[in-house]
Amino acid sequence: MRLGKVATWVIALIVIVVVVIAAVVAIMLARPPAPTAPATTTTSPTPTVRKISFYTWWAGLERFAIDYLIANFTKDTGIQVEKTAVPGGAGVNAKFAIIALIMAGKPPEAFQVHCGPEIISYFMATPHKAEDFADLTSVGKEIGILDTPVGQVCLLSGKLYALPVNLHRANLILMNKHILDQYGITPPRTLDELLAACDKLKAAGVPCMVQAGADLFTVLHLWEQIFLAVAGPQKFVQFMYGMLSPDDPSIKQATEIFLKLADTFPPDWMALDWTSAVARVVDGKGAFHVDGDWAVGLIFNVYPKVKMCPIDAITPDCDIIVAPFPGTQGIYNMVIDAVGVPKGPNVDLGIQFAKYFASRQGQKIFNPYKGSIAAYPDLGKDIYFIDVQKWEVDEYARSKAQVFSLTHGALFSDVWDMLLKKAVELAQYKQAALSSWYDTVAKALQLERQLWEQSGMFIGSCDKPFAGVLPPWAKC
Ligand code: GAL
Numbered sequence: 193m194r195l196g197k198v199a200t201w202v203i204a205l206i207v208i209v210v211v212v213i214a215a216v217v218a219i220m221l222a223r224p225p226a227p228t229a230p231a232t233t234t235t236s237p238t239p240t241v242r243k244i245s246f247y248t249w250w251a252g253l254e255r256f257a258i259d260y261l262i263a264n265f266t267k268d269t270g271i272q273v274e275k276t277a278v279p280g281g282a283g284v285n286a287k288f289a290i291i292a293l294i295m296a297g298k299p300p301e302a303f304q305v306h307c308g309p310e311i312i313s314y315f316m317a318t319p320h321k322a323e324d325f326a327d328l329t330s331v332g333k334e335i336g337i338l339d340t341p342v343g344q345v346c347l348l349s350g351k352l353y354a355l356p357v358n359l360h361r362a363n364l365i366l367m368n369k370h371i372l373d374q375y376g377i378t379p380p381r382t383l384d385e386l387l388a389a390c391d392k393l394k395a396a397g398v399p400c401m402v403q404a405g406a407d408l409f410t411v412l413h414l415w416e417q418i419f420l421a422v423a424g425p426q427k428f429v430q431f432m433y434g435m436l437s438p439d440d441p442s443i444k445q446a447t448e449i450f451l452k453l454a455d456t457f458p459p460d461w462m463a464l465d466w467t468s469a470v471a472r473v474v475d476g477k478g479a480f481h482v483d484g485d486w487a488v489g490l491i492f493n494v495y496p497k498v499k500m501c502p503i504d505a506i507t508p509d510c511d512i513i514v515a516p517f518p519g520t521q522g523i524y525n526m527v528i529d530a531v532g533v534p535k536g537p538n539v540d541l542g543i544q545f546a547k548y549f550a551s552r553q554g555q556k557i558f559n560p561y562k563g564s565i566a567a568y569p570d571l572g573k574d575i576y577f578i579d580v581q582k583w584e585v586d587e588y589a590r591s592k593a594q595v596f597s598l599t600h601g602a603l604f605s606d607v608w609d610m611l612l613k614k615a616v617e618l619a620q621y622k623q624a625a626l627s628s629w630y631d632t633v634a635k636a637l638q639l640e641r642q643l644w645e646q647s648g649m650f651i652g653s654c655d656k657p658f659a660g661v662l663p664p665w666a667k668c
């Protein structure tokens with residue numbers, strides 16, 4: 193009896209459940225689908241990823257120092273950096289890629305640039321010129337970089353638009369000691385000694401000067417060092433301001449020596465980039481390479497077994513001798529890498545990156561791997577792993593003159609581009625390209641001056657103009 197009652201209840205319950213389910217299904221089918229909730233209605237806030245993009249040409253075999261710096265910055269600040277590396281030494285491709293982004297109104301949060309007029313070329317690409325870039329003068333004061341000589345020469349008409357992260361030297365020559373020993377050549381200290389060494393090596397079928405055509409810049413770089421040796425620092429600064437006469441004899445003199453050296457390049461020089469030119473000298477397939485001390489950084493990072501030594505302290509186990517370019521002793525041809533920050537929605541993050549990079553902490557991380565020296569003299573020599581960089585600290589301290597490298601910052605980008613290409617043509621076609629080279633130098637000087645005048649700017653400040661030169665267009 194009791195069992196029969198329970199069974200009746202169970203059956204009744206099942207019937208009720210089935211009816212309810214059927215009703216619900218019927219109602220659901222009859223209804224339009226419920227709208228999906230918009231993604232923004234979440235109640236718990238999601239943490240925003242702080243990320244910036246940094247445009248640079250430190251790619252490939254040149255990536256080590258920048259990657260190390262970025263990794264430390266992200267670790268210390270939590271800000272991610274997307275490194276967009278446009279390959280091509282000296283920025284042969286990157287500079288115009290950045291200018292194009294700026295012109296399109298889509299600048300990166302931060303970008304690599306040289307101190308010198310080069311940065312004004314970026315101003316020229318924006319509607320409000322320098323106003324479209326963060327004025328970093330107060331940040332420079334805060335981190336102490338403005339108290340250093342490097343910080344001072346990065347001023348444009350008294351303002352800092354890019355924070356310097358190092359000091360490279362452009363007037364260097366790397367020599368394969370084994371080749372010199374084999375042919376009984378003493379490391380050259382004058383242009384005549386260099387020319388004599390090259391005559392000897394050429395006669396023996398050994399490439400003497402290994403410069404690279406594929407990424408253009410080491411060719412103009414070589415002409416520039418010869419010009420510095422024959423013209424001296426004052427005329428060199430006049431060239432930077434477009435104030436030198438194109439008829440100055442130093443231009444012809446430098447060009448004639450350049451042609452002699454270009455005649456000793458390896459036959460395939462047009463296929464080499466600067467890193468492969470360095471490799472040739474390291475491998476003993478050529479005697480000399482003229483470049484900045486990023487080549488020292490490259491050897492340190494990529495060929496750790498190769499022993500480098502400064503010309504003033506040549507040791508028996510030395511493989512590569514590093515020396516001032518013959519005839520430029522006592523001059524520091526400066527290449528100063530810096531970070532510029534266009535104004536934009538993330539300008540604060542861009543400034544934070546530039547500030548970290550240019551600080552003592554950032555420079556201590558970056559420079560030992562880069563081949564350059566830190567801009568803060570008080571960082572001392574102990575932060576470097578190799579003797580050549582320690583020697584460079586002394587070389588800079590005792591230098592009698594400092595100039596800005598024409599190939600790396602001292603020219604407006606359009607002027608630079610025209611000289612870069614013409615110098616390669618000159619090395620290729622020699623006498624046949626000579627008159628067109630002189631025409632280009634004259635046009636370059638004229639345009640350089642015109643662009644300076646148009647900008648109204650100058651290097652340094654009214655109190656301390658760079659190299660004591662206050663150009664006529666400076667308003668002080
Ligand atoms: C220079 C730059 C150096 C190094 C070199 C070769 O213009 O200042 O840091 O990158 O080009 O790419």
